[in-house]
Amino acid sequence: MREISRSEAGILAPLFSSFHDHLLHSYLDGCMGQGWADDPVSPKWGKVVVGDFGFLAGMPSADAVRELPPLMVATPGWDRAIFQAHPETRAIQRYAMDHPSPFDPELLQRYVCSLRKEYRLAQIDEALYHQSLTRKETKDFVSVFDDWDHYHRQGAGFVALLEDGIVGGASSYAAYHGGIEIQVETLPEHRRKGVALACCAQLILHCLEHGLYPSWDAANLQSVALAQKLGYRMKAPYTAYFSPT
Helix, strand or coil, X not given: CEEECHHHHHHCXXXXXXXXXXXXXXXXXXXXXXXXXXCCCCCCEEEEEECCEEEEEECCCCCCXXXXXXXXXXXXXXXXXXXXXXXXXEEEEEXXXXXXXXXXXXXXXXXXXXXXXXXXXXXXXXXXXXXXXXXXXXXXXXXXXXXXXXXXXXXXXXXXXXXXXXXXXXEEEEEXXXXXXXXXXXXXXXXXXXXXXXXXXXXXXXXXXXXXXXXXXXXXHHHHHHHXXXXXXXXXXXXXXXXXX
C-alpha cells in the first residue's frame, strides 16, 4: 500500500468518479486528508481519509481495510472485506442533502436574530479555534485542519457563547475548492434553544457572501430536519459503515 500525497491526488480521481460526496473533494482538491493506493501509477483500488471519514473505491483489498476510520463509504463489493477485517463494524444509514433553489437570506437572517439574548454569536477567531479543541463536543469544528493558519485561510465558523464559553456552533469540518462541509454541534444542556439554527444560518450567510457552497451531510433524521428548515432538501439516503474502534 502506497500513500498518495495531496499534490498527486488526481491519480485517484478516476477511481472515485462515481462519488458525489463533497468531503471527498477536500482530498482530491489537495486541501486536506490522506490517500493510499496499491500502485502510485495505475491503481486498482484507492482509499481516502478526511478526519473521521473514509472512502474506498476500486477492487476490494484486504490491505486497504486493515485500518479504517470510524465512518466509511465504499463502492459496491467492499462490505465483505470490511466485515471480515472488522466484525464489529455495522452498516448505517446517512442522508445526502442538497438545495434545489437559492437560499432565502431574509429567512436565514431571521433565524440569526432569533438567538436568545443570553447567548452571543461570534465568528471563530484564533482564541475560539483553540477553545474549540478543548472539548470533545466542539473539537470537530476545527480539528481536521492542520492548525489555526490553515483554518483561517480555508475554513469558517460561528459559535454561540455563554459567558465567553462555547455552547454550540456551526463550522467547516473540512474545506474544498469552492465550499465547506458543515459540522454542527450543541452541548446537551443548550439543545432545543435555537442555538444550532442561528449558528448554521449565520454560517450559510457567510458562505453566500464569499461564494462558497455549504455542503451538508446528515447523520440522522434530526439533522435532516434542521437542514430542511434552513433550505436544503434530502437528495438520497445512503449506506455507510461505522466502526466503533
